Amino acid sequence: MSQDIYVLIEHLRGQVAELSYTMLAAGRELAQGAGGNVVAVLLGHNAKELGKDFAADKVLYLDHALLADFTSDAYQKALADLIGKDQPRAVLFGNSSIGADVASVLSMRLDLPLVSSCRSFTQDGKFVSQICGGKIMAEGELPGPTALVTMVPGGYQPDQGRSAAAPSITEAPVPALEALRVALSKYIEPETGDVDISKEPLLIAVGRGIQNKDNIELAENLAQAIGGVVCGSRPVIDQGWLATSRLVGKSGKHVKPKIYFAMGISGAPEHAEAIMQSDTIIAINTDPKAPIFDVAKYGVEGDIFDLVEVLTEKVQQAK
Amino acid sequence: MNIIVLAKLVPDLVEELTIDPGGAALDLTFARWIINEFDDHAIEQGILLKERGGGTVTVLVPDLDGADDVLFTAAAKGADRLIKLGGDFNGVNNHALARAFAAVVKELQADLILTGVQAHDDLDGSAGPLLAECLQMPYVGYVSGVSINDGKSLLRKEYPGGLLAEMEVTTPAVLGIQAAEQPPRYVAVSKVRQAMKTSSIEEQDASSLDPCGGPTVGRMFQPEAAAHATMIAGSPDEVADKLVDLFKELGVL
Numbered sequence: 317m318s319q320d321i322y323v324l325i326e327h328l329r330g331q332v333a334e335l336s337y338t339m340l341a342a343g344r345e346l347a348q349g350a351g352g353n354v355v356a357v358l359l360g361h362n363a364k365e366l367g368k369d370f371a372a373d374k375v376l377y378l379d380h381a382l383l384a385d386f387t388s389d390a391y392q393k394a395l396a397d398l399i400g401k402d403q404p405r406a407v408l409f410g411n412s413s414i415g416a417d418v419a420s421v422l423s424m425r426l427d428l429p430l431v432s433s434c435r436s437f438t439q440d441g442k443f444v445s446q447i448c449g450g451k452i453m454a455e456g457e458l459p460g461p462t463a464l465v466t467m468v469p470g471g472y473q474p475d476q477g478r479s480a481a482a483p484s485i486t487e488a489p490v491p492a493l494e495a496l497r498v499a500l501s502k503y504i505e506p507e508t509g510d511v512d513i514s515k516e517p518l519l520i521a522v523g524r525g526i527q528n529k530d531n532i533e534l535a536e537n538l539a540q541a542i543g544g545v546v547c548g549s550r551p552v553i554d555q556g557w558l559a560t561s562r563l564v565g566k567s568g569k570h571v572k573p574k575i576y577f578a579m580g581i582s583g584a585p586e587h588a589e590a591i592m593q594s595d596t597i598i599a600i601n602t603d604p605k606a607p608i609f610d611v612a613k614y615g616v617e618g619d620i621f622d623l624v625e626v627l628t629e630k631v632q633q634a635k
Numbered sequence: 636m637n638i639i640v641l642a643k644l645v646p647d648l649v650e651e652l653t654i655d656p657g658g659a660a661l662d663l664t665f666a667r668w669i670i671n672e673f674d675d676h677a678i679e680q681g682i683l684l685k686e687r688g689g690g691t692v693t694v695l696v697p698d699l700d701g702a703d704d705v706l707f708t709a710a711a712k713g714a715d716r717l718i719k720l721g722g723d724f725n726g727v728n729n730h731a732l733a734r735a736f737a738a739v740v741k742e743l744q745a746d747l748i749l750t751g752v753q754a755h756d757d758l759d760g761s762a763g764p765l766l767a768e769c770l771q772m773p774y775v776g777y778v779s780g781v782s783i784n785d786g787k788s789l790l791r792k793e794y795p796g797g798l799l800a801e802m803e804v805t806t807p808a809v810l811g812i813q814a815a816e817q818p819p820r821y822v823a824v825s826k827v828r829q830a831m832k833t834s835s836i837e838e839q840d841a842s843s844l845d846p847c848g849g850p851t852v853g854r855m856f857q858p859e860a861a862a863h864a865t866m867i868a869g870s871p872d873e874v875a876d877k878l879v880d881l882f883k884e885l886g887v888l
């Protein structure tokens with residue numbers, strides 16, 4: 317039993333996820349209150365050097381050929397062993413493709429409480445989670461003895477999780493990784509589209525509010541008039557209305573245009589996290605309480621279909 | 636092949652959400668329950684697998700308002716067996732739900748269990764991986780493509796930025812579906828009505844609802860944004876003029 321805060325580092329093909337640095341910053345906040353250390357937990361193979369810029373008091377490094385790439389089964393085994401032995405005060409995971417595959421399973425396996433979608437901790441160590449598409453926050457005491465927590469971005473600056481001074485790295489034992497039921501076959505590279513939306517200065521973004529594929533043309537017309545490119549939220553891409561290369565968000569691209577013009581997008585956290593670097597976000601939405609208005613600089617409470625054609629015309633005239 | 640799909644009902648976010656007088660939970664008195672959208676994708680993926688390789692699709696939902704609708708809609712899409720799990724599921728957490736599901740699923744000899752990768756009201760992890768561990772099955776989430784062959788399932792797992800990993804999982808397994816290989820199909824109301832006549836819902840009672848493992852919420856609130864957009868008001872014509880001025884100001888026109 318310790319008051320340490322463990323942070324599971326996520327990395328893919330030699331690249332540490334931004335979210336892991338956010339979590340190191342969160343871990344620092346929590347450790348200060350609890351009076352423990354921030355311990356970065358790094359699983360990998362020949363990957364020790366990834367730990368050199370972690371703002372952690374210590375790095376626990378677990379090396380095994382079967383940990384070279386993430387698979388849920390191997391990570392669960394290695395972490396169940398480590399957490400069971402060390403019993404830290406909390407273990408932070410990303411609410412991500414890696415962390416979410418592991419945290420829930422460990423909660424059942426080790427009989428430890430789990431809090432998900434945590435965005436920040438209060439000074440007295442309470443969790444604050446973001447649910448219902450960013451519309452509701454839930455706060456509570458961090459359960460014990462060891463709380464497993466999955467974290468979403470937004471509550472801390474990733475730069476605060478980086479440090480120029482390399483932390484001490486200790487190798488930790490890896491249990492037998494036998495009878496694994498999940499194996500990686502290969503990676504499939506992202507589809508490259510005709511344009512790279514992460515580099516475009518003017519984005520016309522459409523969400524589910526655009527209603528159907530035919531209406532995409534309205535956005536295309538506006539984009540053409542103003543000299544921009546059309547992109548969209550996940551439902552729009554999942555419906556096949558736009559190509560995957562046009563997806564903005566957690567599972568797509570992070571963008572940083574001069575103008576991000578969002579039409580019929582609610583601003584769910586998985587979308588919002590990817591547009592925060594935009595210079596100016598302008599949103600149009602029929603719902604005055606849509607979370608997109610909390611990140612937008614300018615907003616229009618209104619219907620896309622009342623506005624977009626008039627706007628396209630006026631933009632054409634203004635040129 | 637025996638495919639089980641678990642679907643959860645969640646409050647519709649289009650409706651106004653309110654906090655109950657106790658201040659620590661959503662007021663669900665007037666909630667409109669809808670299927671968790673990722674579970675809708677899980678149903679679609681289950682039906683696609685059946686269409687490609689045969690077998691049966693069983694859909695399981697907790698008994699909340701709207702459960703029958705979800706089940707009959709699934710039947711209209713091609714699900715074979717519909718099970719409604721009885722119990723007081725209002726405000727129940729995923730640990731309790733997973734344990735209750737596990738008790739039923741154990742008897743069903745599943746080859747593959749599909750469920751949505753997450754739901755917007757999850758506060759204690761998601762139902763899929765919790766269930767997988769209850770059943771001692773492997774779990775992979777963020778899945779957007781599945782095939783099954785010879786005691787193994789080959790799937791595509793999503794990572795940020797559009798990167799995919801192809802993974803092999805021994806079956807039976809639980810998969811958390813992010814997106815089906817094609818958008819959930821549309822079924823006409825008339826087909827759902829038809830399904831109500833031709834298919835039946837089996838009811839099973841949840842043995843117990845044990846929420847142990849989830850956190851206790853002390854306070855629930857609507858976030859106070861650090862900033863709010865400056866709203867541009869007026870008729871569409873006026874708004875368009877103001878936006879054009881804004882575009883000019885920002886130097887793009």
Ligand SMILES: Cc1cc2nc3c(=O)[nH]c(=O)nc-3n(C[C@H](O)[C@H](O)[C@H](O)COP(=O)(O)OP(=O)(O)OC[C@H]3O[C@@H](n4cnc5c(N)ncnc54)[C@H](O)[C@@H]3O)c2cc1C
Nearest residue numbers: 523524525549550565566567568580581582587602603620
């Ligand atoms: C693991 C995971 C990863 C995800 N990754 C991504 C991602 O990369 N990108 C992403 O976008 N999402 C992602 N999501 C999904 C995300 O949670 C939301 O479901 C999604 O962003 C919602 O998209 P939306 O805003 O278009 O739709 P909705 O949330 O349905 O919002 C539609 C909005 O349109 C408005 N509207 C409706 N009609 C009109 C009209 N006529 N005029 C104006 N406004 C109108 C409504 O008021 C509403 O606010 C992910 C989810 C998960 C679980």
